Amino acid sequence: MEHTNLILIRHGQSEYNLENRFTGWQDIDITKTGKQEARKAALEIKDQRIDIAFTSKLIRAQHTLQIIQEVCGWQDVPVVINKALNERSYGALEGKDKAEITKEFGEKQVWLWRRSFDVAPPGGESLKDTYNRVIPYFKQSILPCLLQSQEVLIVAHGNSLRALLMFLESLSPAQILQREIETCVPLFYDLSEDRLQRLK
Numbered sequence: 001m002e003h004t005n006l007i008l009i010r011h012g013q014s015e016y017n018l019e020n021r022f023t024g025w026q027d028i029d030i031t032k033t034g035k036q037e038a039r040k041a042a043l044e045i046k047d048q049r050i051d052i053a054f055t056s057k058l059i060r061a062q063h064t065l066q067i068i069q070e071v072c073g074w075q076d077v078p079v080v081i082n083k084a085l086n087e088r089s090y091g092a093l094e095g096k097d098k099a100e101i102t103k104e105f106g107e108k109q110v111w112l113w114r115r116s117f118d119v120a121p122p123g124g125e126s127l128k129d130t131y132n133r134v135i136p137y138f139k140q141s142i143l144p145c146l147l148q149s150q151e152v153l154i155v156a157h158g159n160s161l162r163a164l165l166m167f168l169e170s171l172s173p174a175q176i177l178q179r180e181i182e183t184c185v186p187l188f189y190d191l192s193e194d195r196l197q198r199l200k
């Protein structure tokens with residue numbers, strides 16, 4: 001496998017993913033399928049060296065990371081938990097059925113809430129709001145590890161990771177509209193020293 005110094009993984013399927021409900025900050029665990037996805041992701045990355053792992057305060061991400069650690073034998077890898085990596089808040093939509101909300105508000109509005117950069121769901125966070133907490137945390141706590149040549153694993157959420165890859169790949173608000181992050185499909189980054197310096 002090629003060298004990589006940063007791996008991003010979205011948690012395994014959650015109970016609400018299975019039920020097609022908006023999750024956001026609701027602390028919902030992963031399903032049996034989610035556990036299998038985590039084991040599969042672990043097998044894909046187990047040959048990598050990981051020095052430190054970061055995850056959110058939410059159980060679906062932590063549980064996914066625990067399974068990865070068990071399968072890879074990485075129980076001793078230090079884990080840093082921070083709410084800055086939490087999923088975006090879906091506000092008033094949390095717990096609601098995505099299909100019913102689409103029926104009520106229309107596909108275009110729901111798509112803007114789910115995928116646009118700056119349209120926030122009612123009472124929740126836009127991707128821009130999420131970006132504005134994820135990226136300062138990345139710069140302050142994760143980037144220094146990478147700059148010290150540590151190999152980093154981040155297990156987080158669809159939208160906190162969309163914010164992060166927008167930053168890492170210098171994507172515009174128009175480009176991020178198209179990006180979907182699948183559950184437990186590892187994203188590998190090999191960031192050169194020069195690139196890391198420019199991310200500071």
Ligand SMILES: O=C(O)[C@H](O)COP(=O)(O)O
Pocket residue numbers: 021022023024025087090114157158159
């Ligand atoms: O919070 C949620 O509902 C999901 O984790 C991500 O949802 P999305 O695909 O609507 O962004």
